[in-house]
Amino acid sequence: MLHYCSLKSNLGKVKMNGEGTMGTICLTVFILLLLICLCQSDDQLTSARPLSPGDLLISKNGVFALGFFSPVGSNESLYVGIWFHGIPEHNRTIVWVANRDNPTTTASTPTLAISNSSDLVLSDSKGQTLWRTQNINAAHDSGAFLVLRDTGNLVLQLPNTSVIWQSFDHPTDTILPGMEFLLIHRGRAVARLISWRSPDDPSTGDFSFGLDPVSNLQLIIWNGAKIYCRISVWNGVLGGMYPSSPSSMVYQTIVNKGDEFYLEIVVSGGSPYSRIMLDHTGTMKLLTWDSNSSSWTVISERPEGGYGLYDSCGPNGYCDFTEAAPACHCLEGFEAVGLNSSRGCRRTEPLQCSKGSHFVALPRMRVPDKFMLLRNRTFEQCAAECSRNCSCTAYAYANLSSGMADQSRCLVWTGELVDTWKSSNYGEVLYLRLANPPVKTKTNLVKIVVPVTACLLLPICIALVCIYKFKAGKWRKEEIQKKLMLGYLGTSNELGDKNVEFPFVSFDDIVAATDNFSDCHMLGRGGFGKVYKGMLKGGKEVAVKRLSQGSGQGIDEFRNEVVLLVKLQHRNLVRLLGCCIHEEEKLLIYEYLPNKSLDAFLFGMDIMGRWKCNGIGGLISC
Structure with a gap:
């Protein structure tokens, strides 16, 4: 692909109309052929024609361009550089600059040319050299030419493709x-x-x-x-x-x-x-x-923000890049000097050779600075080298490229560890030396075990005492209620000499069984009290008859029912399971009959002794 020189490109514009002569056509063709011969290839510069401001060398596929440019905000300074040609002009990205410390101006009419010694030279109209390559072994009049490749590499080479100089080396x-x-x-x-x-x-x-x-x-x-x-x-x-x-x-x-x-x-x-x-x-x-x-x-x-700067986390600290946001932490076995670890860290247990030490492995670490390289060591030798040297605080080992004379890399550190990172996708294992925990003597063991044991036994003893008092109080309470109940029953001679025993049910169990005598558990009511459905411990369903407080008839009813049901035992009669007397409360506990009693079906009488009239669809009041 060819381009027309900026100085001569206007000569090729010929206006043709219907009245043009054959001579005009021939002249135009001649001028076009002349321009093609005079202009250099897009991606090459020869010694015959230099590069001036406004001219460009463009790589073969148009990826990069070489030319003169002025930085944004500067209309006078001129530099020779390479930039991405495929990126819009307003986002021009310069990737290489020749005369970065020696700019020129348009007024000095600079040129970039190949000299007789096959050097690439930037000079002005006064012959002052602003920048040049140094080619020690280049021959004079060798026919060297400059080519800009699609990689962005500017190459000065000979016709036999030998490279004299290239921008990638500089x-x-x-x-x-x-x-x-x-x-x-x-x-x-x-x-x-x-x-x-x-x-x-x-x-x-x-x-x-x-x-x-x-x-x-x-x-x-x-x-x-x-x-x-x-x-x-x-x-x-x-x-x-x-x-x-x-x-x-x-x-x-x-x-x-x-x-x-x-x-x-x-x-x-x-x-x-x-x-x-x-x-x-x-x-x-x-x-x-x-x-x-x-x-x-x-x-x-x-570096990423403020983290990653050299020694940004202080001595013995490390920057953790595995977190959502980088942060400073202390290495294992160290604690922060100040309020946070950005000021560095100190050992929680100082190293003392006489008391021994051990090493911990810290993975995915970018190892600290100020290391010493030990050559030609195996991993075992590297570890032993650091272990027997009391001043060695850490070591790291790696296998290098097989093309190197020494394929081992043993690094050891003494003193503080400076500028350490932790990464999630690269790094290596850092072996850090820590002091052994102090030996616990028998005296120290006693000092620790006795207080701990006392602290554990004290709440246990308190709990046992509370449980005992609670159960004892409950037992005494039940005994009092049982004696009171037997006193009620003992006043009656109806029982004779028969030794009658039946379970006593505590008031607390009845309250729990009936959900504190909830209306939703009530089966019915009568002149002497109410009847509730309940469930005792063990899942047994019962009917609880609660006599009305302050009713004299209720007390008689209570005693008569107990005597009657104790004497009369029949499979068609409801069984009395137990009873309870608590302060003014008097309660009888029956077995629960979900299908009602026989008299309810024969006479329409409910469990409380109230008469009902049978009607269609259920019981209705008379």
């Missing part, structure tokens, strides 16, 4: 899919991302991202020379994956190429635009483009 603040961000080269940390100064200023900012040059095991964000946030600690896991859309994934992985290690992101087929960038606030973000909302969506970021 990132600014962004990692693109397919870019191999070099972490280690021959045992040394090399590349760094460096943030913009502000959203509208691409110059070098305060924050940078890369591999810790001291240990070569940690990915870190620095604020100047200070650690701002630790992203991860190398434990042999090659990376993680994140959903970028319902049908696509973004994979973040570590690539091992022998003496070189790379950080790379790979996207599945059909994934939207993706990138990792370090913004001007020091936040490392994994983003994907949402075409529906025409905006970038954050898939993952570190």
